[in-house]
Amino acid sequence: MRALDIKLLRDFLRLWAQGLAIALVLAAGVAIIIMSVGMSRALHESQSAYYEENLFADLFVDARRAPVSLLPEVLSIPGVVQAHADIRAFATIDRPGQAKAATGLLISYDVRSPPLLNLPLLRSGAWPERPDEVVVNEPFAAANGYTLGSRFWITLDGKKRAVVIVGTALSPEFIYTQGPGALLPESDTFAIVWLSAPLMEASYDMAGAFNTLAISLLPHADTEMVGDDLESLLAPFGGRAQRDRSEQQSHAFLQSEIEQLEVMATFLPPIFLGITVFLVNMVVGRIVSQERAEIGLLKAVGYSDLDICLHYLLLAGLIAVIGIAIGSLAGSWLALSMARTYAQYFDFPSLVFSVPLQTYAGASLLALAATSLGGLRSAIAAARLEPAVAMAPPAPANFRTSGIDWLVAVLRFSQPARMVLRGITRWPLRAAATLIGVALAVSTLVASAFFPDSLDVIIDVGFYQSNRQDVAILFSPDVSASGLEEVRRLPGVLTAEPQHFHQVVLRRGPVEKKAQLSTIRRGAELTQVVDGAGAPVELDARGLLLAERLADQLQVSTRERLEVRFDGDRQETIAIPVAGVVTQYFGLGAYLDYSEFNRLFGEAPRMTAANVMLADPFNAQDFDEAIKDIPAIVSAVNMTANRVNFLETISRNILVMTTIYVILGGIITVGVCYNAARIQLSERARELASLRILGFSRLDVALVLAGEVMLLALLAQPLGWWLGTQIARAMTESFSSDLYTIPLVLNPATFAQTSLVVLGAAVISVLMVSRRLGELDLIAVLKTRE
Amino acid sequence: MQCRCRLAGLAVSQPEPDQESSRPIVFRTEGIGKVYGQGAAHVQALREVSLTFYDGEFVVLLGPSGSGKSTFLNILGGLDTPTSGRVWFRDLELTSASARTLTRYRRDHVGFVFQFYNLVASLTARENVQLVTDIARSPMQPEEALELVGLARRMDHFPAQLSGGEQQRVAIARAVAKRPDVLLCDEPTGALDSQTGVQVLEALKLINDEIGTSTAIITHNAAIRQMAHRVIFFQDGEVADIAENAARLSPAEISW
Helix, strand or coil, rough: CCHHHHHHHHHHHHHHHHHHHHHHHHHHHHHHEEEEEHHHHHHEEEEEEEEHCCCCCCCCEEEEEEEEHHHHHHHHCCEEEEEEEECCCEEECCCCCCCEEEEEEEEEEEECCCCCCCCEEEEEEEECCCCEEEEEEEEHHHHHCCCCCEEEEEEEEEEEEEEEEEEEECCCHHHHCCCCCCCCCCCCCEEEEEEHHHHHHHHHHCEEEEEEEEEEEECCCCCCHHHHHHHHHHHHHCCCCCCCCHHHHHHHHHHHHHHHHHHHHHHHHHHHHHHHHHHHHHHHHHHHHHHHHHHHHHHHCCHHHHHHHHHHHHHHHHHHHHHHHHHHHHHHHHHHHHHHHHHHHHCCCCCCCCCHHHHHHHHHHHHHHHHHHHHHHHHHHHHCCCEEEEEEEEECCCCCCCCCHHCCCCCCHHHHHHHHHHHHHHHHHHHHHHHHHHHHHHHHHHHHHHHHHHHHHHHHHHHHHHHHHCEEECCCCCCEECCHHHHHHCCCCCCCCCCCCCEEEEECEEEEEEEEEEEEEECCCCCCCCCCCCCEECCCCCCCCEEEEHHHCCCCCCCEEEEEEEEECCCCCEEEEEEEEEEECCCCEEEEEEHHHHHHHHHCEEEEEEEECCCCCCCCHHHHHHHHHCEEEEEEEHHHHHHHHHHHHHHHHCCCCHHHHHHHHHHHHHHHHHHHHHHHHHHHHHHHHHHHCCCCCCCCCCCHHHHHHHHHHHHHHHHHHHHHHHHHHHHHHHHHCCEECCCCCHHHHHHHHHHHHHHHCCCCCCCHHHHHHHHHCCCHHHHHCC | CCCCCEECEEEECEEEEEECCCCCCEEEEEEEEEEEHHHHEEEEEEEEEEEEECCCCCCEECCCCCCCCCHHHHHCCCCCCCCEEEEEECCCHHCCCCCHHHHHHHHHHHHCCCCCCCCCCCCCHHHHHHHCCCCCCCCCHHHHHHHCCCCCHCCCCCCHHHHHHHHHHHHHHHHCCCCCCCEEEEEECCCCHHHHHHHHHHHHHHHHHHHHEEEEEECHHHHHHHCEEEEEEECCCEEEEEECCCCCCCCCCCCC
């Protein structure tokens, strides 16, 4: 090994603590890139491959009952490549030995003409041929411990029927499956069930007809044109507005996960790489100034400028190597734990999520670029040092009187305090960089800590203020509201209230938007419309109440009229004025008074949901058993149990997330503060040793050393809060979609906590360096030349 | 007769006999001057210095602080460039050479010894010498160079584990390991006591005698002049006097 390389390694070993502190910051950036970019690519690629192989459709349309003979016409619409029609319905599943009913989405499967789109992938067994045979989605079978030959009951259009599992399958339509009304995927209580087509036709009176249509399009087909054609074709048959992929539940959730990973990949790594650039710049700069004589010597004996430049760049490169190694390991581990979580929520045929090699390569290149950029200025300065000048001792640091001296004089600062202040004014750029580094650590924490605060609000508003029912009983199709009396008589029910959902298209001028219109009784207690602050908003008999985002998208304000097209059974368009606008976090809600709706249509009240309050929601077996046998019920969502599960899951995730971010913030702070203090120590060793000789105590001297870093860390707090708020705002904006929006909630306590974490880490870093004061060899320091 | 040796584009012909003395010339300077700084802060470090150094010569440069000795030596070594005048190493004009050429020149022809040794603290004695042998064209083994200065048994010690005299001898070993044509020493005994200083001077004399390396030594120490072929006195950036020693003393005979 060349002597110069030996020097490089020994220098690096000598600086291991500083190098490691920087490498950890870099590693955090690398790990986040590997995890977020790697996982988003892995998800995206798994998704694309799955969609491509199993012909995932581009458009989805529901109708009440459309004749199969319509298909040739569908295929003749310009842009349409393929179409597949089937029959679908929700039904209650009674599982042997389980009090609580499960919900199934039943899909007809015709073995004589298998699907042409959204091809389900048979994982075991065979497709159903006989009326009592079914294929269920693999996660449902697994969650209930079902194997081929297991049996359960399905209530098919009011008739309970025993069926046997003959196969398990997965489908690109159901990568993410969430039952009606559920908050999280629950594989044990929601099933996708494929039944033989003749049975479905007979049960739902659908011979020669379909109610669901999937369509694939040419790559550049005009989706809107095709949609319009489809709409007019299906309107007479109870057709609903078509949905594209973005409105398909499974696709939308998967896509939103991919986008969240992309947001993370966009916002976080630049912070870590930026701090690395600054830290490497600071440390290599210091080394170069310490090694002036050695640089001069190397040049004197004939090493070229390039040799010297590369020597210091390699030193920075070694930090990159350590950072890349740690970051790759941590990133792979994070990606693996992420993949395990995904395996719980997303059902892909193969659960191998591997981070592509290019991601590792890309992250490594970025890491190298960051350290090289950080080291470049000092490496070039080293290369440019004139050898004769380099070997002469450097001129003493150039302290001048500045504005701060006036302040110092007025406030009668002690000499050590003056040293601290002059240190800052002497190297304003370095002080600014330290301050910004700490501020970025604070901002990383603020930008992550806002999430639990925001979730608290969302959960409170969404699950405790607006939906207070214990159970939401869902009917399909809707039933007469007179059924409410029957619900009230169910065991354990205290009160019940009706709610009616309608799929509508809202239009104002050229702008239209699909939405779910919910009609609720005025004065209802179990469900109510609440605004962003959690205050109930009374429904107005004069018209619609719209979620703010929906009103914004439709560019409509209060008292203006909207055209409301009711799809499905009721193909009607009526104009309704907007009575109010309300801030909401979930979905694009539209609300109308229950009686007003019935008045508008002049019909007897009906309902899609009965919201129920139970005497004891945690002990409701009788209730569960009773509703199993009510044919019209497709699902009974136990909101109370859901809330508990959801909160548990969320708080577990938040705990993991908060821990990770606190570690990241700590790494940044230690990286910045440790290096800043360490450099101070090396620059001021003579001064500090002189102070000791003059009779200052170790504590006094430690305060001079710690003073500057801690003062800068304190000053950095407000900047960090502000930066963090900006990052949090940008993040909430990029997370916001039609599915949900995240409010920006930041409590004063959050700022206080983040500052405590960062200042704590700063104190620890400074203490680590202060320990070295004890090792100062006073005589040796004073004897050696600068 | 000229034997041209070409190395990586830098060709320097072998010693050329001086017309007057018929001795081959190593360095020739023609009216060199050096100014540091500008305006009121300007310092005239050298004025119109014209000198000739001969092959195998042992020259001592004497003079008070600020007389221009170090500047002159740095210019000879290609570490610095004059503001006026011209300098040749054999037939290579240093004053018109590019930075790249000067780097090659230092790498191939010059050995430096400094007052504060300038050893790399993180490298052992052997590795400090290796720093030079790694890039030199036909160097000695680092061990051989260290043996030459009497440090064969201290090769694996770090600078911090060596005495001042030992450190300076490592620096000399490092300077001679490349078999340089010239050895330029700036106060090599300045930081040493008399006894260790003598050891260092002995090492320098040995190299001058055995290898024939032309050697120029800057010193404040007038006693050292007695071991030189020639003594050049600097005063206020000019050559004040040149003296030749008819009889040279050996280092052992010198003390201060």
